[in-house]
Amino acid sequence: MCPRCGAKTLFAAPAGLAEECASCGLDFLTLERGGRFVGVLTMLLALVLIFAALGVDEWLRPPLWASLAFWAPVTVGTVIGALRLYKTIWIYHSYQGSEE
Numbered sequence: 110m111c112p113r114c115g116a117k118t119l120f121a122a123p124a125g126l127a128e129e130c131a132s133c134g135l136d137f138l139t140l141e142r143g144g145r146f147v148g149v150l151t152m153l154l155a156l157v158l159i160f161a162a163l164g165v166d167e168w169l170r171p172p173l174w175a176s177l178a179f180w181a182p183v184t185v186g187t188v189i190g191a192l193r194l195y196k197t198i199w200i201y202h203s204y205q206g207s208e209e
């Protein structure tokens with residue numbers, strides 16, 4: 110959701126921000142600048158998931174197809190969800206900062 114007008118224009122792709130609000134023209138790219146730590150957090154999250162996957166593999170020894178069928182969507186879903194969450198929080202944080 111756009112922090113200024115509340116329209117659902119924040120994301121142009123599942124995990125990609127739109128360049129600006131299609132409704133009120135608020136510039137999301139400028140607000141996002143400085144939020145690059147998001148990429149680092151996502152990498153860390155992916156690493157944690159990979160180690161979790163390896164741990165479960167050692168523990169249950171499931172067939173490879175079962176591991177892939179389970180972990181591929183879990184990893185993609187978690188990373189996309191986390192990216193959206195971080196970016197939304199960051200945009201709102203930047204927007205409040207820029208209004209003062």
Ligand SMILES: [Zn+2]
Nearest residue numbers: 111114130133
């Ligand atoms: Zn807007």
